Amino acid sequence: MTAITHNNEPASNKERESLAATEPDCIRTKTTSMAVLAKSAGSYHYTPEGRKLADFTSGVLVANLGHHPKRWWNRTLEYMGLNNIEGNSGYHEAVTLTSYNATTEVETEANRRLLSNMQAQPGGARMEQVLWAASGSEAIQKGLWASMARRPGEDVILATRGGFHGKKGLAGAVTGSEDDKERDPRVRFISFPKEECSTLEKRNEPIDLTKYREELEGLKAELGNKICALITEPYLGGGGSYHPQKEYLQMLESFCRENDILFILDEIQANFGRTGSLYAFSEYGVEPDLVALGKGMGNGVPVDAIVGRADVFAALAYGEGSDTWSAHPLGCAAVLATLDEFEGDDDIMGQAKGLSEIIEESLVKLTSLPAINAVRGEGTVWGVECNPVGDMSADETAHELVRLAYEGNSNGKAIHLLGPLAGKVIRIAPPLTMDHGEAREYFEVLHGIAASLGE
Numbered sequence: 001m002t003a004i005t006h007n008n009e010p011a012s013n014k015e016r017e018s019l020a021a022t023e024p025d026c027i028r029t030k031t032t033s034m035a036v037l038a039k040s041a042g043s044y045h046y047t048p049e050g051r052k053l054a055d056f057t058s059g060v061l062v063a064n065l066g067h068h069p070k071r072w073w074n075r076t077l078e079y080m081g082l083n084n085i086e087g088n089s090g091y092h093e094a095v096t097l098t099s100y101n102a103t104t105e106v107e108t109e110a111n112r113r114l115l116s117n118m119q120a121q122p123g124g125a126r127m128e129q130v131l132w133a134a135s136g137s138e139a140i141q142k143g144l145w146a147s148m149a150r151r152p153g154e155d156v157i158l159a160t161r162g163g164f165h166g167k168k169g170l171a172g173a174v175t176g177s178e179d180d181k182e183r184d185p186r187v188r189f190i191s192f193p194k195e196e197c198s199t200l201e202k203r204n205e206p207i208d209l210t211k212y213r214e215e216l217e218g219l220k221a222e223l224g225n226k227i228c229a230l231i232t233e234p235y236l237g238g239g240g241s242y243h244p245q246k247e248y249l250q251m252l253e254s255f256c257r258e259n260d261i262l263f264i265l266d267e268i269q270a271n272f273g274r275t276g277s278l279y280a281f282s283e284y285g286v287e288p289d290l291v292a293l294g295k296g297m298g299n300g301v302p303v304d305a306i307v308g309r310a311d312v313f314a315a316l317a318y319g320e321g322s323d324t325w326s327a328h329p330l331g332c333a334a335v336l337a338t339l340d341e342f343e344g345d346d347d348i349m350g351q352a353k354g355l356s357e358i359i360e361e362s363l364v365k366l367t368s369l370p371a372i373n374a375v376r377g378e379g380t381v382w383g384v385e386c387n388p389v390g391d392m393s394a395d396e397t398a399h400e401l402v403r404l405a406y407e408g409n410s411n412g413k414a415i416h417l418l419g420p421l422a423g424k425v426i427r428i429a430p431p432l433t434m435d436h437g438e439a440r441e442y443f444e445v446l447h448g449i450a451a452s453l454g455e
C-alpha cells in the first residue's frame with residue numbers, strides 16, 4: 001500500500017507510512033484524509049501536529065455524547081470499580097473482565113436499564129430480552145439466527161434492497177442487493193423507495209405504496225410461510241442516507257403482522273438519538289419484534305445487541321448465541337453510563353433538536369453550490385450528495401471535499417469527514433452535544449470549502 005501523505009504533517013505522515021507497512025489496506029474504507037488522531041475531546045479531534053478538526057461524524061456515529069465526556073467516563077469506571085486504582089504494584093479488586101459462563105451485576109443491571117428504557121418509548125412494547133453481541137454484524141447475525149430457528153425449515157429472510165447491515169455472515173447476506181455478489185439463497189430483496197425520498201422536498205410528499213405492497217404480496221404468494229423475517233433500517237445509512245416516509249416502514253410492519261413474519265429494525269446507526277428520538281422506532285411509529293443496537297449505545301466503547309421478543313430468542317439453545325466478548329462488563333458499564341446521560345438532566349435530545357435545525361438550515365444552503373446535488377436527513381444524521389465538477393466524477397468530488405475539509409480553510413479551520421457513502425454521499429452526523437455557535441461556525445467553513453470546488 002502507498003501511504004496517503006499531507007503537506008506539513010511530518011508526525012502524521014510517519015504514522016501513515018508505518019501503517020502502510022504494518023496493516024493491510026482492507027482494514028479501512030478508502031479515505032483521502034486518512035487522519036491520524038492524537039486526541040479527541042467533545043466535538044473535536046486533534047492531530048499529532050496539534051491541528052484541531054471539528055468532528056462532523058462522531059467517529060462513525062459512535063460518540064453521540066461527544067468524545068470523552070468526563071462524567072460519562074467517571075460513571076463507566078465507577079460501574080466497573082476502576083475509578084480508584086492506587087499504586088502500580090499488585091492487583092486491584094474490580095468487576096471482572098469476562099462474562100463467559102458467568103455473569104456480573106453490571107450485565108444484569110445493563111439488561112434491566114436498557115429494557116426499561118426501551119419499553120418506556122412508543123413502540124418499545126416487545127423489548128423483552130437483550131442478546132448482546134460483539135459487533136453490529138454479529139447482532140444482526142444472532143437476530144436472524146433466532147428468527148430462522150423459531151420455525152425450522154421456514155428460513156427465507158426479506159431485506160430492503162440497498163441496505164447496510166454489516167459485512168460478515170448473514171449480515172453481509174442481507175446487505176446490498178441481489179446483483180452485488182454470490183447471494184445467499186435464503187435472502188430475497190424488496191424495493192426501498194429511494195427515489196421518493198431522494199430530496200427533502202420529495203420526502204415531504206405523500207408516498208404511493210401500492211407497488212411496494214404488491215411486491216410483498218407477490219413474495220408471499222410465491223413463498224407462503226417460508227418467510228420468517230423482514231429486516232430493514234429506519235433509513236438507508238451506508239446506502240447513501242435515504243430517509244423514507246414513515247408510512248413505508250409502517251406498511252412493512254403491517255405486512256409482517258398479517259403474516260406472522262418477524263419485523264426486525266436495524267438501529268445500529270440510528271439508536272441513541274440520531275433521528276430525533278432515542279430510538280428511530282418511536283420516530284417512525286412502528287413496534288419492531290427485534291431491534292439491533294450498537295455504535296452510540298456505548299459512546300465509543302464497543303458494545304452491540306439485538307433486543308426483543310423472548311419467545312424468538314428462546315429458539316436458540318444454550319451456547320448458540322455465545323462468544324468470548326458478548327455482554328462484556330466494560331461494554332455494559334458504558335451502556336449504563338450512556339443511559340445515565342440520556343436519562344439525566346442535561347436534555348441531550350433537546351440539544352440535539354436545536355443542532356438538527358442548524359444542520360438542516362446549513363445543508364439546505366449547500367444545495368445552491370455546483371458541487372452539491374442534494375441533501376437528505378433527519379435529526380442529526382444527514383447525507384450530502386455531490387455532483388460531478390469539472391473533470392471530476394461525483395465520487396471524485398466527494399473524495400476531494402473530504403480531503404479539502406481535512407486540510408482546512410485559509411484560517412486553519414478544518415473538519416473531519418468520513419470517506420463517502422455509496423460513492424458520492426458525505427455523511428454529516430456531529431455529536432448531539434456539539435455547541436450550537438461552534439456548529440454554525442463550522443458549517444460556514446464547510447460551505448466555503450464546498451463552494452471552492454465549483455470555482
Ligand SMILES: Cc1ncc(COP(=O)(O)O)c(C=O)c1O
Pocket residue numbers: 135136137138140164165166167233237238266267268269270294
Ligand atoms: C445500520 C448498520 N447496521 C449494521 C452495521 C454493522 O456494524 P459493525 O460494523 O459493528 O459490524 C452498521 C455499521 O455501520 C450499520 O450502520
